[in-house]
Amino acid sequence: MKRKLRKTPFILLGFFLLLWLVGISLGEPTRVLEQAKSICLECIGIG
Amino acid sequence: MQTIRKLVQAVWIFLINGFWGFPITGNLYQGPLKIICSPGLNCYSCPAATTYCPIGSLQQLLLSVRFSLQTGHYYIGTFVLGSMGLLGASFGRFICGWACPFGLIQELLHKIPSKKYSIPPLLNRCKYGVLLVFVVVLPLLVVDQFGLGKPWFCKYICPAGTLEAGIPMVFLIPDLRTTIGFIYLNKICILTGVIIWSVLASRPFCRTMCPLGAFYALFNRVSLIKLDLDKEACTNCKACHKVCPVEIRFNETPGSGECINCMKCMTDACDFEAIFVNVAGYRLARTGKSRPVSARQS
Ligand code: SF4
Ligand code: SF4
Numbered sequence: 173m174k175r176k177l178r179k180t181p182f183i184l185l186g187f188f189l190l191l192w193l194v195g196i197s198l199g200e201p202t203r204v205l206e207q208a209k210s211i212c213l214e215c216i217g218i219g
Numbered sequence: 220m221q222t223i224r225k226l227v228q229a230v231w232i233f234l235i236n237g238f239w240g241f242p243i244t245g246n247l248y249q250g251p252l253k254i255i256c257s258p259g260l261n262c263y264s265c266p267a268a269t270t271y272c273p274i275g276s277l278q279q280l281l282l283s284v285r286f287s288l289q290t291g292h293y294y295i296g297t298f299v300l301g302s303m304g305l306l307g308a309s310f311g312r313f314i315c316g317w318a319c320p321f322g323l324i325q326e327l328l329h330k331i332p333s334k335k336y337s338i339p340p341l342l343n344r345c346k347y348g349v350l351l352v353f354v355v356v357l358p359l360l361v362v363d364q365f366g367l368g369k370p371w372f373c374k375y376i377c378p379a380g381t382l383e384a385g386i387p388m389v390f391l392i393p394d395l396r397t398t399i400g401f402i403y404l405n406k407i408c409i410l411t412g413v414i415i416w417s418v419l420a421s422r423p424f425c426r427t428m429c430p431l432g433a434f435y436a437l438f439n440r441v442s443l444i445k446l447d448l449d450k451e452a453c454t455n456c457k458a459c460h461k462v463c464p465v466e467i468r469f470n471e472t473p474g475s476g477e478c479i480n481c482m483k484c485m486t487d488a489c490d491f492e493a494i495f496v497n498v499a500g501y502r503l504a505r506t507g508k509s510r511p512v513s514a515r516q517s
Contacts, residue, residue, distance in 0.1 A: 176500055177499055177500045177501075178441075178443075178497075178499050178500040180441045181308055181309070181441060181442055181443035181499060182443075182499075184304065184308035184438070184441065185305060185308045185309065185443065187304070188300075188301045188302075188303075188304030188305045188307075188308055189301065189305060190301070191297045191298075191300055191301035191304060192297070192298060192301025192302060192304075192305060193301070194297045194298075194301070195296075195297035195298025195299070195300075195301055196298060198292070198293040198294065198295075198297065198298075199292070199294075200280070200293075200294050200296075200297065200298035200299070201254050201298055203280070203287075203292070203294045204253075204254065204271055204276050204279075204280075204298060204299060205251070205253055205254050205271075207263075207271075207276060207279050208253040208254075208263040208268075208270075208271035208272075208276065209247075209249040209253055210249075211246075211247060211264050211384075211388060211392075212263070212264050212275065212279070212370070212373070213395075213398075214369065214370055214373065214374050215262065215264055215275055215370055215373035215374065215377075215380055215384070216262070216264050216373075216380055216381070216384045216385035216388055216403075216406075217374065217375075217380070217381060217385050217402045217403040217405070217406040217407075218385070218389075218395055218398050218399065218400075218402070218403055
């Protein structure tokens with residue numbers, strides 16, 4: 173059985189890096205930060 | 220190795236829950252670190268949390284997709300999914316074995332002496348259903364008149380959220396106690412069930428219910444860093460079967476999505492160096508040297 177450098181992880185990393193950058197360019201981190209800064213009552217089972 | 224793993228798990232707990240000023244501020248951490256994705260399941264409403272929970276944030280973005288688009292924003296979850304994918308493609312379920320607070324909590328509970336039970340393998344598949352239905356489909360499709368959905372997994376299931384945020388927040392903010400209702404009590408029941416089950420069986424939540432574990436499981440076979448089997452070195456002695464906390468037969472299913480990559484089989488069981496860490500196709504040797512897998516196997 174011959175093995176060499178596996179390419180799949182790099183392809184996947186490239187794909188998700190692209191998604192991540194798209195998210196940043198759309199301003200999504202601001203929204204994520206806004207949500208993560210406040211208590212999500214629904215998330216903890218209240219409200 | 221397992222002592223080192225426990226230490227690494229403890230360090231991660233304190234890294235992603237590093238805000239201990241909450242008894243003074245009476246509120247959760249609100250600083251800029253919350254832009255960083257927690258690798259493991261860790262509720263961002265936990266008063267000490269310094270990072271965001273990928274599963275919580277993903278649901279929040281999906282449930283408000285319609286509203287975002289109507290208001291001219293394109294918050295469709297790509298940033299969160301990108302962060303999760305980068306972690307998954309790099310480490311697979313090494314995160315479950317080494318960096319998730321709720322995984323460590325279950326492991327500690329399992330140390331409580333009691334009769335121990337196994338988990339039927341069929342139940343392992345439920346977590347994929349939880350990911351698809353409660354994290355993606357329901358938040359996206361079941362919406363109110365304003366086009367907003369609900370964070371179904373967080374709201375109705377997540378025991379990590381109840382333990383890390385639901386209970387502490389009710390203590391921290393007394394006004395919240397008046398709003399406790401059926402949903403909260405339901406979540407307390409789920410948490411109690413998971414705690415009891417964790418004493419009796421190893422990592423039951425991770426194996427049957429965790430949507431983040433299900434997501435990382437998709438990468439276990441192809442992640443940059445993964446556990447691998449040298450088939451020629453394996454003697455089929457089955458020693459690895461006996462130590463596995465998630466009841467996997469590593470030599471029969473290398474790369475299984477169920478493996479949390481705790482490395483117990485590699486360091487505590489296999490005498491033939493048949494199990495090894497594979498980094499992008501290169502064997503990470505025990506000597507610390509990295510050499511191509513082909514070099515060893517040819
Ligand atoms: S399966 Fe979920 S709860 Fe368990 S260790 Fe992985 S991310 Fe954490
Ligand atoms: S197969 Fe090995 S590395 Fe995977 S969970 Fe079991 S003992 Fe840990």
